[in-house]
Structures are given as structure tokens and as C-alpha cells.
Amino acid sequence: MQGKPRIAIVGAGLGGTAAAALMARAGFNVRLYEQAPAFSRLGAGIHLGPNVMKIMRRIGIEDALNASGSHPDFWYSRHWQTGEELAKIPLGDYALSHYGASYLTVHRGDFHALMTAALPAGVLTFNKKLASVDDRGADVLLTFEDGTSEVADIVIGADGVNSRLREHLLGAEPPKYTGFVGHRAVFPTPLDSGTLPFDMCVKWWSDDRHMMVYYVTEKRDEIYYVTGVPEAQWDMTKSWVPSSQEAMREAFAGWHPTVQALIEATPEVSKWPLLERDPLPLWSRGRIVLLGDACHPMKPHMAQGAAMAIEDAAMLTRVFEEVGMTDHAQAFAVYEQNRTVRASRVQRVSHDNTWLRTNENPDWCFGYDVFEVPLLDAAAKTPAAV
Template sequence: MPRPAPSPAPPEVRMERQTRIAIVGAGLAGLTLAGLLQRAGFTVALYEQAAAFARIGAGIILSPNVSKVLRRLDIEDELATTGIRPDAFVSRAWDTGRTLYELRFDPAAEAHFDGYFINIHRADLHDVLQKPLAPGTIQFGHQLAGLEPRGEAIRLRFANGATAEADIVIGADGIRSRVRDAILGKEEPRFTGRIAPRAVFPTERIPGPMIRDCTKWWGPDRHVLTYFMTPRRDEVYVMGAVPAERWDGGDSFVPGSREDFIEAFAHFHADLRRVMEAATDVTVWPIHDRPRNDRWSEGAIGLMGDACHAVRPFMAAGGAMAIEDAMILSRCLARFETAEEAFATYAALRIPRVAEVQRISIENSWMHGPTEVDWFFGYDPSIVELIPAAASAPLKTAGAASARPATA
């Protein structure tokens, strides 16, 4: 489907382009923000603690609200052909297999929401997100060790002994953000009582008829999502969420048991069991979040993505919120004269929307049955009006009267 030309963004006052911006973390949020800021003329350095990107993790779902952002980087069409444009999102009952809800992703839906629905491997998404960046933007092997004021600038210290200076620092370094620690103090993420067993394997291993492009199976205390990640439909991604009393696996994933993976869903419908039984290697990931805290910046240091609003993966919206953050924050930095004004307006715009996504994700109700989806899929952060917010003003949030920390 040919994409329409992007709607013109509102005119914005340009911050001085000699402003040096350091982004910590080269995940979805950091890569997108770096590309958008460079297009606006800023000098950007992106620091990533990993030595290189690796093909770990698994799939991610990109909805039209994300596609509209990636269109501004001229990579929407490439992502749509690298990943798969699924035919629909299907919700099914765990026991009877009955279809609870089906949202078709046909040309009419793409036109209505003005964007593609795309399922893609995270590593492939990373590869495409790097393409708009200037050579040398990403500095690998740079784990942040500390931030220090240096006159009008901020000094970044890294575990490898390197240092750098910037006028603005943005933490896009995930749920265990070191930039967040500098603003809010060190706090451990909260284990949610759920773990996520995952597997990726060839479609040809699944006996019987071809499965649908994207299906979520809903059980009383657990669920599982299955989908393809390329238009070839030759590889399947399966991710479950099951109860767990504790997590002793450290910060990352651990190897899982194929037998435990199958057993966790042995009481589900036969259509799902034949998929689960085709799995080979399994990894198990903890599901963490944090109590909500609406303090997203301090001075010229700000946060985005999971660094400030970790989202449970039950709405497939964590990546979407990070990429939306990147668009709104890049526009605010381009428009306002100071970092404080930019961060205040960015937070005032983003907190109510993210709070609702966090609420629905905790509830785990998204598209379980007939659902109003226009507010989510139809949103375009590239043209939302930037209503200035005073840096010292309280941020009005859904169900909260001020920017004081709140739990969700």
C-alpha cells in the first residue's frame, strides 16, 4: 500500500544547533531519538554499554502510531518489508479455542489508522533504525559510571575509563537505567510475579494446518502469544506469561526447559499445544516493572522509555511508548530554548498517555474482547500540539493531582 506523504509538523522554534546531546542507551528509544535529533540538526552522541548488537531477544509488534514516527526517518516501508504485515490480531479462549476478538489489519484498517501494523524481530528493527544515523554516532562498549556537573555542561564517565561532555543528557538505558539512578537514586525494579518463557523455531516443525499470523491465547492466570516475524512466515515466535513466586536468575534471561514450557500450557487447546510442542530451545525472562514515578528529569538530564515508565509486556506497547517518546522529546528539544522547558512540556504531554498504557498493561485486558483502539493506533506524535509547560509546574496526570511519585 503506498504511504501518504507525512503530514506537515507544526512550525517549531529551533534550539541552538551547537547544543551537544548525549543519549545513553542504543535501544529502540535511543536509536529513534538520535535519528530524529540529527535530522533536526543537533550534534548527537549515542552511548551503548554492549560491545555490539547481538541477535537476542525476539519479536516486537509495531502499530500504526509507531509507523507514523518511523515514516519521518524514511524507514517505514523498509520495516514493512523486513518484518511481516500480519493479516489480523486474533484473541482466542484457552480451553475451547473460541475467537474472542479479531482485529483485521487489511488495507482499510491501514488507511484508517494511517500506518502499517508490523511484526518484526528486534534485531532486524535495530538494524533498520541505525540506517538514518550519521557514521560514528553509536559508541559501543560505553557503560555509564556517573554524571557530574562541569560548569554549564555535564560530564559523563564510563566504566571503560572514557569521558565525554554534553549540554543535555538523555537516559534511554532501560529499566535498570543508570541515568535514572542519577536523578532518583538507585532502586531495584519490581518483580511482577510473572516470568516469560520464549522460543523461536522454524514453522515447518509445526504439524497440521498453517497458524494465523498473530494470535493471543487467554487463560485464567496465564497467556501466550504466537506470531510470525518475516513475510516468509518460516519462523515462529512464541512468548508466554506464567505465574512465578520468585526470580533468582539475575538481570537477564536464563536457559529454559522445553518440557516446562510445554507443561505450562498443557491444559490449553490443541491448536496451541501443537505449536508449543514444536519448540526447541527455550529461554525464560523475568517480567519487571517499577512503581510509577512522574519525575522524568532534573535540569538538563531527562529520561525516556523504560528508564522512566517501564511497561509490562501485556499490551505489546512498551516499544511503542518509547518510540512515541522519541518523537515528542525531539520536537520539544527543537522548539524550546532550554532543556528544562523541553523536558517539562515533553513530560506533561506523555505522562497521561503512558499512564493509561501502564494501567491497561497491568490489567492485561487489551483486545481480550471488543476494544476501542482508535485512541491508541490513530495517535500521531509527530503532529500533536506542543503546549508549553512551565518547568516548575505540577504535571497533571490521569488520576493524580501533581508530579509526586505515585504507584500503579
């Protein structure tokens, strides 16, 4: 690795870990720094569309993911009270033949563990909370809270919605609370499903709230739900709080018996604020560049927030390979040019919470292949096709 530019990634969430795995495989000299002392199996699920699975193929964990996750045949949207079908979007075999990769729902912790295991030894260091950053022109000095420091040529801020590196580039500004919370619960699949069998992947909709439900294991023995529920206030000093069955019963009073059956089977549920930022005026400056929630946090209502972070990671790797990084300003401009339109569109649709409520065509989202989409140069007038 001697003589190769040193790339430091701050934050080993889904975006940072994907970037480190892809860059290591491409032969770059990369290090990943994470503030947490270790990762646990956080109680959450995640959708992995074909757009993400093609990136997992490149990382080398597509088969392991396919063996771990659930493969829904359809995404259903249903009426909150009657259970009437509002939309039925084909996934399963259709995703494989039409998009060229699976559509999966998995446990977020299992997914993260597989990606972390794909990193070469020595790339990831835990217990490294970035305290300050100094872009010295010729290189960047990173100082961590434990008093240690590292020098890098390129720094990637993958440090999430409260990004320290975004703050360094643009000043301190908390993300915006959207006025909505998401309840999250993962638990053993209950036997009693009310009057309908559990769909493998379903979003229950009323006018002001929803509940998304799916399995997170191939065996379908664990089920997950995540909600979007209006709540006027959030204490921004807390990243989540415990919730309760009682609060869920109240929030979903009168909903379909299948939703009630899920609530009655819930052993533990947490509540998360849904946060956003307006599109940033810049994604990079000097030797520092941002990806994922650090630059475009969004409501999770398209189930594509992590997907955008992972696509960013793949596009940045592709740009380093195809454009090089000697002129880092040029490389960062090409990266931003090729990501900003798509990330902003996903951010907007997520904000509006309209995705797949009716039978729309999801090709623009699921059919995107970050490795095949034509690469626009930094000055291209036409924005990148989504």
C-alpha cells in the same frame, strides 16, 4: 555542528536509537553511547503499530520495515482450550486506511538493525558503559567504565529498566518483579499446526496466563511466541535464563492442540522476568532527562513498551525543534507534560493485561500521531489527550 548544544544519549536500545536517528535527521548535534560491544539478532519479535510506523516513516525506514515484517490482517484473541474466538481486531488494510500506516510484526533484531543503519556515521559508539555522571550546572560530565569521559549540554537517559541515570536522579532502587515471567522463542514455522491453521497474530488466553504468537518475517517462515506465566520468585541478579520444552509443556498442559504443536516445534526457549516501576515523581532534573524503560518500564502485555520509548524519543525531538533547548528545564517540562498521561495509561492497561481480550476499539493507542497531536505547554491544566 560547532556551537550547537551537544546531546548525549546513553543506551542504544530501541528508544535511544530512535532518539538519535530522529535528532540527527533534525540537524541536532547528537551522540549515542551503548555499553554492549555489538548487537546480535536477539531471539524476540515485536509489534509495530501505526503509531510507531509513522515515526519510522520520519526516520526513513518505513518501506524497508514493510518489506521485512509480517502484515497480519487481524489480531485474534482465542480461548486457551477450545480455540474459540474471543476477539477479532482488524489490522492489515484497515490499519493502512484507518490509521494511515501499517501494523507489522517483525523480528526485533531486524528492526533494531534497520534503525541502527539509519544513524549517520560516527553517531553511535559501542563499549561505552556509563559509570558516573556529574551535572556541573553549565554542562554534564559523563564517565565511562573504560576510563574515558565526554562532556554534553543535554543528557538523555535511554538506558533501560536498570537505568544508571534514573538512579542518579532518584537514588538506587531496583525495579519490581511482577510475579510473572515471559517465555520467548523464535524458530522456523512448523508444518504441523494442530487442528487450526496458525493465525498470523493471535493471543491465547486463560485466566492466569497467556501465549502471544505471530510471524516475524514477511515470508512467514519464522514464528515467535511470548508468554505471561505466574511464577512466584525471580533471582534479580539475572536478566533472563534458559527455559525448556518440558517447562513449557508443564505451564501449558491441557491447552489447545495448536499451542501444543508450537511447543513441540520449539528448539530453544528463554525466560524473562516481567518488571515494573511505579510512576516516577520526575522525568528530568537539571540537564538530564529520561525516556522509555528508564522512566516507565511496564509488563509487555500491550506490546507497546518499546512503542512508548520510541514515541518518547519522537516527542522529545519535536519539543527540541518547536520549543528549543536553550531553556532545557522548560523543554523537559513540556516533553513530560505531553507524554506522562499516555505512558501511564499504557503502563496501567499493560499491568491489567486486558488489552484486546475482547472486541474493544484500539484507536486511542494505534491512532496516536506524535507529530500531529496538539502540543500542550508545560503549565497546561488539562493533561495531554491520549
